[in-house]
Amino acid sequence: MVCLSEPVAPVEESETRFAFGKNWASFLDRFDTERLQHATSSLKTLLQAESLAGKRFLDIGSGSGLFSLAAVSMGAEVVSVDLDDDSVACTRALRERAVAENPTVAEQWQVHQGSALDAEWLTSLGTFDVVYSWGVLHHTGQMNVAIEATSSVVAPGGQYAIAIYNDQGGGSRRWLQIKQGYHRLPAFLRPAYVVLVAGCYELKFALARLARGRNPLPFADWRAKKSDRGMNAWHDWVDWIGGLPFEVAKPEAIILPLREKGFVLDNLTTVGSGWGCNEYVFCRCK
Numbered sequence: 001m002v003c004l005s006e007p008v009a010p011v012e013e014s015e016t017r018f019a020f021g022k023n024w025a026s027f028l029d030r031f032d033t034e035r036l037q038h039a040t041s042s043l044k045t046l047l048q049a050e051s052l053a054g055k056r057f058l059d060i061g062s063g064s065g066l067f068s069l070a071a072v073s074m075g076a077e078v079v080s081v082d083l084d085d086d087s088v089a090c091t092r093a094l095r096e097r098a099v100a101e102n103p104t105v106a107e108q109w110q111v112h113q114g115s116a117l118d119a120e121w122l123t124s125l126g127t128f129d130v131v132y133s134w135g136v137l138h139h140t141g142q143m144n145v146a147i148e149a150t151s152s153v154v155a156p157g158g159q160y161a162i163a164i165y166n167d168q169g170g171g172s173r174r175w176l177q178i179k180q181g182y183h184r185l186p187a188f189l190r191p192a193y194v195v196l197v198a199g200c201y202e203l204k205f206a207l208a209r210l211a212r213g214r215n216p217l218p219f220a221d222w223r224a225k226k227s228d229r230g231m232n233a234w235h236d237w238v239d240w241i242g243g244l245p246f247e248v249a250k251p252e253a254i255i256l257p258l259r260e261k262g263f264v265l266d267n268l269t270t271v272g273s274g275w276g277c278n279e280y281v282f283c284r285c286k
Contacts, residue, residue: 020063020084020139020239027235028064028090040070046161046281047130048267052076055129060116060150061136065091069098071132072109079125080111088113116140119149127155134163135277141245151258154284160263163277167248171275175246182242190242198237251278258282 044050053075059068062080068091071078080091091111098105114121116133117140131154137146147162154160165172182193206216255265267281 020087020243022086025086025090028094031064031066031094035066036069036073039066040073043067043070043074043132046267046279047159048281049074052130056126056155057130057132058125058128058150058153060131060133061087061139062091062111063087063136065094065111067132067134068109068111069094071130072098072105076108076130078109079128080109081114081116081122081125083113083115085113116146116150117142119145119152122149122153125153127153127158129155129158130161131158132161134161134279135165135239137162138165138247138249139243139245141247143247143249147254147258151261151263151282151284154263154282156284158284159266160258160282160284161280162254163279164254165246165248166271166274166276166278167250167253168273168275172248175275178241179244179246183244194238194241197241249278251280254278254280 051074052071055076057068057071057076057078059071059078059080060082062068062082064087065080068078068080080095082088082091088111095105095109095111098109112125116122116137131150133150137143137150140146143164150162151160168175178197182190185193210216251268251270255268259265262285263282264285265280266283267279269279271278
């Protein structure tokens with residue numbers, strides 16, 4: 001297997017698994033139709049498609065289940081997969097809400113617990129017209145293996161849509177230290193740590209907005225985050241600051257190995273030299 005990137009640095013096993021599902025359980029309390037609309041719009045833009053009718057959609061690392069539901073609303077037959085117990089519970093809870101409103105969703109949407117690293121199990125699910133994994137594979141602890149396994153279940157002519165943390169070099173190493181600091185704290189102190197770290201960065205962003213002649217307050221940017229992916233600023237900060245394992249990659253480290261596997265890049269959105277996720281949409285050649 002071709003190595004896609006090197007981990008930023010090894011971390012101790014006790015520090016390597018953030019409770020993503022607990023964060024998403026809190027987010028699910030704020031779920032509403034507007035968030036679903038924003039998520040659906042985001043998915044349509046990413047995949048450059050208005051409908052997924054007649055297509056099989058695999059959501060790897062479904063988290064809250066928001067984007068699985070967005071794919072359902074676009075007509076796809078959806079299979080949601082997550083390793084985290086609480087994330088699976090969140091996705092199932094959102095599915096139950098959707099089934100209560102529309103019983104036909106029960107046949108359209110499946111939820112499974114499993115790993116993006118388990119190639120044999122993923123293969124048992126069949127092939128998919130769309131394999132989607134936004135901001136997940138870099139948290140598996142073996143990103144290279146995860147990309148190899150998940151890309152292998154894309155059907156010929158299908159799309160492989162992933163978002164991977166951008167490699168900032170020294171900046172990424174500093175973020176790893178921040179994340180490790182979060183996990184070294186007792187649980188009751190972690191929210192305060194998030195407020196402290198997020199507050200420092202929000203102040204930095206406010207000063208940058210002021211320098212550009214903009215309103216320094218963050219509310220417009222927070223609203224943009226909701227409209228971009230239907231997400232919530234606080235839960236994104238918790239996810240970002242606590243999220244371990246943590247790996248990063250430059251765009252070429254993702255694109256070139258997948259090209260060797262017969263994938264063609266259809267769409268790329270990068271954060272430049274900044275922090276955050278680069279978005280990739282590949283098509284698997286027939």
